[in-house]
Amino acid sequence: MTRTFYKLRLVLMVGIAGGAPTSEQDIRLGDVVVSVPYKNIGGVVQFDMGKRIDGTFQRTGHLNSPPAQALNILPEIKRRHQFPDQYGGVDEHLKRFDNDTRFHRPSIDRLFRSDSKHQGGKSCEGCDSSELVARPPRTSPRAIDVFYGTIASSNTLMKDARARDSYAHDPELGVLCFEMEAAGLMNDSPCLVIRGICDYCDLHKNDEWHYYAAATAAAYARELLSVIEL
Ligand SMILES: [Zn+2]
Numbered sequence: 001m002t003r004t005f006y007k008l009r010l011v012l013m014v015g016i017a018g019g020a021p022t023s024e025q026d027i028r029l030g031d032v033v034v035s036v037p038y039k040n041i042g043g044v045v046q047f048d049m050g051k052r053i054d055g056t057f058q059r060t061g062h063l064n065s066p067p068a069q070a071l072n073i074l075p076e077i078k079r080r081h082q083f084p085d086q087y088g089g090v091d092e093h094l095k096r097f098d099n100d101t102r103f104h105r106p107s108i109d110r111l112f113r114s115d116s117k118h119q120g121g122k123s124c125e126g127c128d129s130s131e132l133v134a135r136p137p138r139t140s141p142r143a144i145d146v147f148y149g150t151i152a153s154s155n156t157l158m159k160d161a162r163a164r165d166s167y168a169h170d171p172e173l174g175v176l177c178f179e180m181e182a183a184g185l186m187n188d189s190p191c192l193v194i195r196g197i198c199d200y201c202d203l204h205k206n207d208e209w210h211y212y213a214a215a216t217a218a219a220y221a222r223e224l225l226s227v228i229e230l
Contacts, residue, residue, distance in 0.1 A: 010070055010228070011191035014221045016213045017151065017179035018158055018201035020168035021111060025176060027147055027197055028138065029109040029209045032090070032220045033177045035193035036074065036148045037065050044193060045173060046183040048154045063153075063186040070192040074148065076227055084141045091143045093219035093226075103215040105143070106208050111135065111200055114161035118203040127204060144216050149176045151193050153183035161202035194221050 021027040035043030042065035065071075080087040097103035110124055116131035118124065138145075150173055158164060158178035167175040178201050182193045196213030199205035
């Protein structure tokens, strides 16, 4: 998505990704992750360009940071998210999908323990519910939460909960989600990456949340563009 406002050219990469929840980052399906610089990382890390040696990530690739114009907008978005009664934000933009049932929020969000095995099939109905991670219900009045930090990008699909956790817990990386497109774009065209979380990068992943996660990412992008237009 590219739009030009006066002299500001802002490139947004909007889509879906697999989330990497931890006890510190309570990422749920449908939440949004936005690429912002974290420690020495510009917002996106290309993780298959590095090697894990003794459990430490050795990064060999370097990616640009999102453009400063994009990062400068984020404080205003975060400020607005503290006042849900005043600013509809993502929730307001999500209403544009109300008439298309494909984009409605699925009812079940399951996070299984990292050592849990999928029992087969397209859903997790046969999987052992005693292996679910206990998480309290969300109390926020907002439909989704937004997380800011590192997005891991790779040519290979992340489908390994233990590897996911090792990247998420690495203090130099702090990976929030995994996807497969951003690294290819970042150095040619620095952009802000916006990802809706559609699964948890584990053996239980399926397509059930894809449409809703795409909608929440698009709704966040729309909110961001509406702030720029003011
Ligand atoms: Zn399963």
